[in-house]
Amino acid sequence: MKFSSNPLALSIPDAAFESWLRDSGYLEILDHHSSSTTTTTTTTTAAASSNTPTTASITGGFFVSLFSRILTLLSLFTLNPLSKLTTDDFSGQTPCWTRAFFGDCGSYSFPSGNDQARLRVHENVKRYARNYASLFILFCACTLYQMPLALIGLISSLALWDIFKFCSDRWGLDLYPAIRQVLVRTAQCATVVILVCLNVQMALFYALGVSYAVMILHASFRKLTPAEQPSRRR
Structure with missing residues (x-):
């Protein structure tokens, strides 16, 4: 029963x-x-349609199932996975990469529909926010390693603002707000020129695109597990 x-x-x-x-x-x-x-x-x-199986019905069922899964995958990229994130999601400890984040083969399954995919994405993004942030930093570092000019541009822009802060404190530019405002605008324009000419924005775009795709796919295929595992008794 x-x-x-x-x-x-x-x-x-x-x-x-x-x-x-x-x-x-x-x-x-x-x-x-x-x-x-x-x-x-x-x-x-399937049991109801198995009474009169035909090649057309089998082929039609296959394409319907394939089309449904494609629509489910496409719907994932219309979600806003960061809508329910809060600062508390980044303040806790990072979940274990092997047991909690990756899991085993049984920890993954294709979402049965849009509702289940949406549920998994929102919950898993909150649970593994620190893991996804670490992956973004890793992808960004790998991208900058492959694009040395972008790395030089990023370091140059950071050095430019450090020099501006040092000069502002040394010369007391806070007493001259008009001059300080002009220098700030000049530094901003110089930063934009450096970032655009050395393709820093493309490196960040690649890293953000790859990390976003990995986050969406992992969060949607990763099955939900109990948020708090029961503690072992001594």
């Missing part, structure tokens, strides 16, 4: 039960429930 995925189905509707799971933090149960529901629906549809 199989029980319903909602153990309180006789007294609480599924919508209210899912809302309670969200508010209580049991998102991994909601994620598993979405996958199970989609699997059950797919199995039922």
Whole structure:
């Protein structure tokens, strides 16, 4: 005898039960429930159409499934994964890279639909915010290593502002706000020229694009796990 995925189905509707799971933090149960529901629906549809199997129906079902997955992947790039981030997400400890962030092969699955993909992205981005930030720094360093002129431009722009700060403190430019404002505008223009001429913006764009794609794909394919693992008793 199989029980319903909602153990309180006789007294609480599924919508209210899912809302309670969200508010209580049991998102991994909601994620598993979405996958199970989609699997059950797919199995039922396949069993209903298996009475008269034809080459056209099999081919049509394959293309429908492929088109659905493509739409799910495209919908990932319409999300705003950073909308629910707060400063507290970066203040905690970095989750373990091997056990928590990467996991094993069973920790990944294709999202069953847009709702599940959206749920995974928003929750995983909050959980692994520090990991994704570290990956962005790594990709940025690799990109600058491959583009030495961009690295020189970035270092030059930083050195320019350090020199400006040193001269401002030494000459007391705070007493002459008009002169200081002119020098600030001049330094800004010089910084823009350096960044554009040495393709620093392209290096940052490449690093940001790669890290964003990795973040979206990892967050959507990574299954939700309990936020707080039970502590072991001594």
